[in-house]
Amino acid sequence: MLVTSPAFKDNAARALESPGLQKALDRAKGGFLSKRGAAVAGLPEFERLRDIGRDIKNHTLQHLDFYLEEYEAKVQGAGGHVHWCHTADDARRAVLEICRRAGARTVTKGKSMISEELGINDHLEAHGIQPVETDLGEYILQLRNEPPSHIIGPAFHLNREDWEESFRASHTDLPKDRVFHERRDILTEARSRLRDKFLVADVGITGANFLVAETGSSVIVTNEGNGDLTQTLPRVHIVLASIEKVVPTLEDCTSLLRLLARSATGQDFSVYTTFSTGVRREGDLDGPEEYHVILVDAGRSNMVGTDFQDMLRCIRCSACMNHCPVYGVVGGHAYGWVYPGPMGSVLTPTLVGVDKAGHLPNASTFCGRCESVCPVKIPLPKLMRHWREREFERHLTPSAIRANLGLWAWFAMRPSLYRMATRAATGVLGLLGRGKGSFRTLPLAGGWTAGRDLPVPQGGTFMAQYKRRQRGARP
Amino acid sequence: MSRDAILGTIRRGLKRGPLPEDQKAMLRARMAAHPRHLIPARSRLDRAGQVALFIRNVEKEFGTVERVPDLAAVPAAVSDYLAAHNLPPRFAMAPHPELQGIDWSDRPLLEFEARKGAASDQASLQHGFAAVAETGTLMLPVAGERPTTLNLLPDTAMVFLRASRIVGAYEEAWDLLRAERVDPLTGGFMPRNVMLVTGPSRSADIEQTLELGAHGPRRLHVILLDDDPAALPEAVAAAPDLRPEPARHPIAEPGEPASPGD
Numbered sequence: 001m002l003v004t005s006p007a008f009k010d011n012a013a014r015a016l017e018s019p020g021l022q023k024a025l026d027r028a029k030g031g032f033l034s035k036r037g038a039a040v041a042g043l044p045e046f047e048r049l050r051d052i053g054r055d056i057k058n059h060t061l062q063h064l065d066f067y068l069e070e071y072e073a074k075v076q077g078a079g080g081h082v083h084w085c086h087t088a089d090d091a092r093r094a095v096l097e098i099c100r101r102a103g104a105r106t107v108t109k110g111k112s113m114i115s116e117e118l119g120i121n122d123h124l125e126a127h128g129i130q131p132v133e134t135d136l137g138e139y140i141l142q143l144r145n146e147p148p149s150h151i152i153g154p155a156f157h158l159n160r161e162d163w164e165e166s167f168r169a170s171h172t173d174l175p176k177d178r179v180f181h182e183r184r185d186i187l188t189e190a191r192s193r194l195r196d197k198f199l200v201a202d203v204g205i206t207g208a209n210f211l212v213a214e215t216g217s218s219v220i221v222t223n224e225g226n227g228d229l230t231q232t233l234p235r236v237h238i239v240l241a242s243i244e245k246v247v248p249t250l251e252d253c254t255s256l257l258r259l260l261a262r263s264a265t266g267q268d269f270s271v272y273t274t275f276s277t278g279v280r281r282e283g284d285l286d287g288p289e290e291y292h293v294i295l296v297d298a299g300r301s302n303m304v305g306t307d308f309q310d311m312l313r314c315i316r317c318s319a320c321m322n323h324c325p326v327y328g329v330v331g332g333h334a335y336g337w338v339y340p341g342p343m344g345s346v347l348t349p350t351l352v353g354v355d356k357a358g359h360l361p362n363a364s365t366f367c368g369r370c371e372s373v374c375p376v377k378i379p380l381p382k383l384m385r386h387w388r389e390r391e392f393e394r395h396l397t398p399s400a401i402r403a404n405l406g407l408w409a410w411f412a413m414r415p416s417l418y419r420m421a422t423r424a425a426t427g428v429l430g431l432l433g434r435g436k437g438s439f440r441t442l443p444l445a446g447g448w449t450a451g452r453d454l455p456v457p458q459g460g461t462f463m464a465q466y467k468r469r470q471r472g473a474r475p
Numbered sequence: 476m477s478r479d480a481i482l483g484t485i486r487r488g489l490k491r492g493p494l495p496e497d498q499k500a501m502l503r504a505r506m507a508a509h510p511r512h513l514i515p516a517r518s519r520l521d522r523a524g525q526v527a528l529f530i531r532n533v534e535k536e537f538g539t540v541e542r543v544p545d546l547a548a549v550p551a552a553v554s555d556y557l558a559a560h561n562l563p564p565r566f567a568m569a570p571h572p573e574l575q576g577i578d579w580s581d582r583p584l585l586e587f588e589a590r591k592g593a594a595s596d597q598a599s600l601q602h603g604f605a606a607v608a609e610t611g612t613l614m615l616p617v618a619g620e621r622p623t624t625l626n627l628l629p630d631t632a633m634v635f636l637r638a639s640r641i642v643g644a645y646e647e648a649w650d651l652l653r654a655e656r657v658d659p660l661t662g663g664f665m666p667r668n669v670m671l672v673t674g675p676s677r678s679a680d681i682e683q684t685l686e687l688g689a690h691g692p693r694r695l696h697v698i699l700l701d702d703d704p705a706a707l708p709e710a711v712a713a714a715p716d717l718r719p720e721p722a723r724h725p726i727a728e729p730g731e732p733a734s735p736g737d
């Protein structure tokens with residue numbers, strides 16, 4: 001996915017002026033918080049489980065090479081293939097090759113952040129293969145050619161009118177004057193559309209919340225059931241998973257699952273938690289005949305042994321962004337890449353380069369709420385502070401210019417992202433600049449916007465708008 | 476090669492080479508022993524308490540449960556349930572010997588086929604392998620006699636379950652699978668697919684508002700066979716609800732605000 005993090009400030013300013021986004025953010029305010037709060041209150045052992053979750057992940061990371069090799073052997077034993085991919089390019093190539101060998105024309109997809117990170121959809125489309133997102137939120141974003149704004153609620157920023165408008169514009173074979181009386185009607189239309197896609201797809205691509213070394217299983221967690229249809233109906237199942245998803249045993253995985261849904265949606269457990277292990281067995285009536293795991297590094301192995309190793313514990317629950325006051329006013333697009341909020345502020349500079357996203361860690365009030373809710377106790381404020389120190393020491397040397405060229409090339413390879421970037425910019429910078437010892441200027445952003453044609457934000461500076469809103473929000 | 480590059484970078488970061496054999500053996504022993512971590516107290520109950528907890532949690536997640544005293548009562552339960560929801564008396568059934576062994580003849584109007592699920596199915600009857608009281612979760616490992624598509628394609632999913640197969644915590648369900656299943660391909664116990672199902676399918680992607688029946692079933696109905704003498708209906712009904720107050724309610728009712736999520 002395109003990185004627009006350097007334009008965080010402009011993005012954030014625009015976000016504050018977007019009535020649709022602000023309506024969506026207002027609607028969500030409090031929802032995530034009270035739901036997680038109730039789920040935690042419903043499980044007295046939750047705090048102890050957080051320590052356990054942290055320890056399981058730390059143990060795994062200390063032996064990551066070992067567990068990955070064990071996992072690989074188990075997948076192979078179950079008739080599956082593991083494709084080790086050091087770079088994003090390697091991963092895109094591997095996916096395309098499998099799809100081509102399968103003679104795929106349509107590929108259904110469950111929601112996967114790593115797929116967004118790799119830009120799988122653009123890559124497949126560029127090579128004549130039609131990817132179909134099946135998570136409802138991802139589906140509408142694909143229709144609208146927009147990036148997700150939240151890691152578990154990708155269409156978080158859209159309102160009902162947006163859904164209706166997009167469905168009318170895209171499902172042109174249906175009567176133009178049909179009425180969507182209620183949200184259920186929108187859901188029903190999407191369901192029947194996607195049913196057909198599921199049935200004709202040649203390949204299904206899912207992400208993975210966990211990989212289990214003991215059994216060679218990949219685990220997905222969903223509420224809709226789309227991920228299960230995606231990995232059950234087509235002949236070929238591809239799993240996209242980054243290396244830090246591995247855990248040793250089913251028991252380790254189970255303890256982390258007790259934390260995941262509660263931290264994410266406030267559910268005790270998601271509706272579907274599914275463990276996939278290899279290919280369809282003899283005698284099975286359904287399930288795929290081929291099973292491929294794309295094991296993606298794309299910058300993560302570099303984090304092992306550094307200050308940022310703690311970040312590899314992340315189980316992508318989204319609690320940190322749901323509880324973040326900055327995310328709460330600017331939304332997810334402002335952060336300019338796949339991962340928004342506090343976890344994105346730490347991860348994005350690590351994975352795409354401090355040159356492009358080094359200022360994101362300033363998008364924090366350092367209130368510490370993110371760390372206090374993180375189910376695996378990642379010290380997010382401390383990690384953001386590390387980045388700020390590094391950014392300070394770096395002084396943006398000529399390497400920044402090289403990085404910018406690299407970014408340009410990266411961009412140019414992804415035309416839809418390029419178009420998207422000019423619409424949905426990202427940025428949280430302004431908030432960061434407030435604290436002592438932090439940066440106010442973003443030398444790179446100037447170069448970026450000069451070459452990039454980003455619209456000039458209207459309506460005063462980010463800070464002015466932010467303050468105005470904060471005043472308005474006060475009772 | 477990517478594999479060497481990734482493993483090499485990880486090892487450099489950890490400031491060591493590949494693990495020595497004795498350490499690998501230790502870690503393999505841990506995997507083989509798969510030690511449990513904390514098991515929440517909420518499911519540490521007697522049998523009647525566990526069955527009651529399972530039923531309450533299924534209902535909390537918008538599923539329904541009907542108890543039947545014996546296998547002979549299953550056809551009437553299925554037929555009445557379909558009729559009550561204005562559904563035709565037709566369903567796809569898991570080709571499981573236990574379900575196929577039922578005498579369906581006293582409900583001659585009921586039509587069923589033992590097969591996997593199809594997109595046109597309105598209703599299905601699945602065979603439950605086990606269930607977890609902790610969160611009202613069904614464990615459905617795939618097999619020829621338990622096709623995964625029956626869990627997903629019909630709008631109304633019914634699941635037959637023996638009360639004796641309800642355990643407290645997920646870990647206990649994993650142990651049942653470990654003890655009872657031998658995989659023909661791996662020699663291990665995991666089949667291609669194990670679904671843990673908690674309530675009917677749902678989405679809150681449209682304006683963070685909960686709606687049931689996204690891609691999967693809109694209804695989930697458990698037909699629970701009371702085969703556990705320690706958890707007969709009277710004892711289950713008498714079991715106190717020990718869940719903390721916030722754990723007794725769903726995050727939202729359909730049509731109410733909820734966090735979107737996958």
Ligand code: SF4
Nearest residue numbers: 314315317318320374
């Ligand atoms: S950093 Fe922690 S709170 Fe944020 S998404 Fe990751 S696991 Fe969840």
